[in-house]
Amino acid sequence: MEPLTKNKALNGGEYLIRESAAADVFIPESFSEEQKMMAAASQEFLDREILPHMEEIDSMKNPDLVPQILKKAGELGLLAISVPETYGGLGMSFNTSMLIADIIGAAGSFSTTYGAHTGIGILPVLYYGTDQQKEKYLPKLSNAEWAACYCLTEPDAGSDANSGQTRAVLNEEGTHYLINGQKMWISNAGFADFFIVFAKVDDDKNLTAFLVEKTFGGISMNEEEKKMGIKGSSTRQVFFRDCPVPVGNMLSERGQGFKIAVNILNIGRIKLGAGVLGGCRRLLGLSIQYASERKQFGVPINSFGAIKAKLAEMAIKTYACESLCYRAGQDIEDRIAALEAAGMEASKAKLKGVEEFAIECAIAKVHGSEVLDFVADQGVQIFGGMGYSAEAPMERAYRDARISRIYEGTNEINRILMVGMLLKRAMKGELAIMDAGKQVGEELKAVPDFTSRDYSAPLSREKAILQNLKKVFLMIGGQAAKNLGDQLESEQEIMMHLADIMIEIYAAESTLLRTEKLLSEKGTEAVKTHLAASRVYLYEAVDKINVAGKEAIYAFTSGDEQKLLLMGLKRFTKTDAVNTKMLRREVADALIAEGRYFFFYA
Numbered sequence: 001m002e003p004l005t006k007n008k009a010l011n012g013g014e015y016l017i018r019e020s021a022a023a024d025v026f027i028p029e030s031f032s033e034e035q036k037m038m039a040a041a042s043q044e045f046l047d048r049e050i051l052p053h054m055e056e057i058d059s060m061k062n063p064d065l066v067p068q069i070l071k072k073a074g075e076l077g078l079l080a081i082s083v084p085e086t087y088g089g090l091g092m093s094f095n096t097s098m099l100i101a102d103i104i105g106a107a108g109s110f111s112t113t114y115g116a117h118t119g120i121g122i123l124p125v126l127y128y129g130t131d132q133q134k135e136k137y138l139p140k141l142s143n144a145e146w147a148a149c150y151c152l153t154e155p156d157a158g159s160d161a162n163s164g165q166t167r168a169v170l171n172e173e174g175t176h177y178l179i180n181g182q183k184m185w186i187s188n189a190g191f192a193d194f195f196i197v198f199a200k201v202d203d204d205k206n207l208t209a210f211l212v213e214k215t216f217g218g219i220s221m222n223e224e225e226k227k228m229g230i231k232g233s234s235t236r237q238v239f240f241r242d243c244p245v246p247v248g249n250m251l252s253e254r255g256q257g258f259k260i261a262v263n264i265l266n267i268g269r270i271k272l273g274a275g276v277l278g279g280c281r282r283l284l285g286l287s288i289q290y291a292s293e294r295k296q297f298g299v300p301i302n303s304f305g306a307i308k309a310k311l312a313e314m315a316i317k318t319y320a321c322e323s324l325c326y327r328a329g330q331d332i333e334d335r336i337a338a339l340e341a342a343g344m345e346a347s348k349a350k351l352k353g354v355e356e357f358a359i360e361c362a363i364a365k366v367h368g369s370e371v372l373d374f375v376a377d378q379g380v381q382i383f384g385g386m387g388y389s390a391e392a393p394m395e396r397a398y399r400d401a402r403i404s405r406i407y408e409g410t411n412e413i414n415r416i417l418m419v420g421m422l423l424k425r426a427m428k429g430e431l432a433i434m435d436a437g438k439q440v441g442e443e444l445k446a447v448p449d450f451t452s453r454d455y456s457a458p459l460s461r462e463k464a465i466l467q468n469l470k471k472v473f474l475m476i477g478g479q480a481a482k483n484l485g486d487q488l489e490s491e492q493e494i495m496m497h498l499a500d501i502m503i504e505i506y507a508a509e510s511t512l513l514r515t516e517k518l519l520s521e522k523g524t525e526a527v528k529t530h531l532a533a534s535r536v537y538l539y540e541a542v543d544k545i546n547v548a549g550k551e552a553i554y555a556f557t558s559g560d561e562q563k564l565l566l567m568g569l570k571r572f573t574k575t576d577a578v579n580t581k582m583l584r585r586e587v588a589d590a591l592i593a594e595g596r597y598f599f600f601y602a
Contacts, residue, residue, distance in 0.1 A: 026330030074144030109232030121148025190234030207257030218243030229399030273364025437478025
């Protein structure tokens with residue numbers, strides 16, 4: 001595979017067919033002093049204003065509490081990291097906004113409030129609004145004078161958002177659109193002053209977006225929803241009955257609402273991937289502390305191998321999630337900068353940059369949400385009976401974590417989307433997936449190369465394994481596309497197996513590249529635990545890819561074709577014997593000695 005250099009930047013999805021140089025990949029350890037100071041301010045805000053009040057926030061007995069916390073966040077500039085200074089923001093980079101979402105991710109219910117306001121509440125105006133709309137609304141939203149919510153989902157329009165039935169009809173005077181319809185699962189609705197509402201004008205096929213102020217009238221709500229988790233996040237159904245919206249408050253153009261929703265969701269997905277990290281670190285830190293204090297059979301439970309394995313796995317998965325999220329975030333940021341340098345308007349460049357890496361955004365969302373679920377579940381298990389008690393922090397965290405696999409598009413939808421996007425780009429000639437797949441097919445039919453290779457360079461063996469994993473995807477995905485053609489997209493089980501392979505390749509590669517870069521900067525001794533974590537993640541990825549590959553092959557092949565693909569799968573997932581038990585223990589012992597997650601601590 002062709003090595004990647006700075007002069008030949010990676011395109012979205014292209015990680016499957018090209019190599020990246022470790023020196024060119026962003027890692028969280030590379031954040032600037034300014035970014036670290038911003039992260040520290042966010043952590044201080046979290047420690048002072050949110051964590052001591054988690055129970056009170058979740059009880060919702062004080063309806064003013066969350067809006068007050070949101071306003072305090074606005075005063076610190078935490079609500080408008082990426083909003084230009086012209087409109088009351090800080091004008092900082094995309095990856096900086098990811099970093100702040102990461103820190104606030106430990107805030108439980110408030111992280112949903114924060115994400116809904118700063119993401120889907122502000123960004124549509126920032127990226128699609130007219131100058132007048134930006135000037136009117138962004139300053140108020142940036143300092144939380146107004147709280148925002150986003151009204152897309154309907155009772156019969158969830159994943160299929162464009163099927164929504166809310167209607168907007170122009171009045172006889174031609175001055176206002178009258179909106180009628182019902183929205184549900186609307187975060188922040190209970191205290192929002194500003195609503196981004198999606199509706200179909202007359203009998204249009206596609207949605208149109210509108211900027212709606214609560215004072216316009218015609219808006220009513222149900223009581224707060226009773227939810228499994230994120231109980232302190234306001235979630236209501238919203239009803240619009242002849243809600244009058246000035247014609248000047250249409251966002252972008254008529255019929256562009258679905259496009260707006262999709263592009264904003266791409267941003268939301270990668271922000272969610274980063275947004276789980278703060279929670280993962282916090283739960284791991286609590287688990288490490290509890291395991292050192294809880295004694296059984298006369299010794300702390302952190303001395304037991306079973307507990308060490310859990311702590312290590314929690315840390316290793318978090319390390320991988322960090323690696324892929326910030327790698328993708330910087331790729332987006334670099335693409336935005338390149339587009340702006342080429343003369344593209346800033347808001348359009350931001351959208352185009354995110355759109356280019358929509359596949360990686362979906363990967364970040366799926367991987368991150370499932371890592372958070374894993375970490376919360378293992379945290380409950382380490383706490384044992386106390387983990388199930390509402391008196392300890394794990395019970396709330398376990399419930400709160402579950403929503404992450406649902407919002408911003410369910411993980412099932414995101415898996416199908418990432419493969420679908422990849423195939424469409426391949427069909428358009430934007431990604432040379434098919435050519436790469438043919439090369440793998442030719443290699444599979446040829447006599448294997450048994451030439452001895454030099455693996456003396458650090459991680460060279462692991463990188464060779466990784467390149468073979470990419471061949472697994474190209475082999476199976478290419479054959480599935482050839483056999484099934486347009487029918488592949490309706491074979492959702494196969495699509496999800498292919499997605500799992502894509503996710504594990506991207507996560508394993510990001511982890512290895514991060515460790516390789518740290519190795520070149522700090523030396524082997526300083527990053528020996530990083531090396532252990534990277535190796536464990538890779539070898540676990542091999543097993544996952546092997547299982548997903550078999551399932552996919554069995555689903556669409558038979559006879560000699562099936563035997564050939566299974567032979568290829570066996571060849572490309574072959575590894576040497578690795579003692580992952582000892583590698584995990586090395587990671588766990590370092591975590592216990594440090595008393596916290598230490599790979600990256602903003």
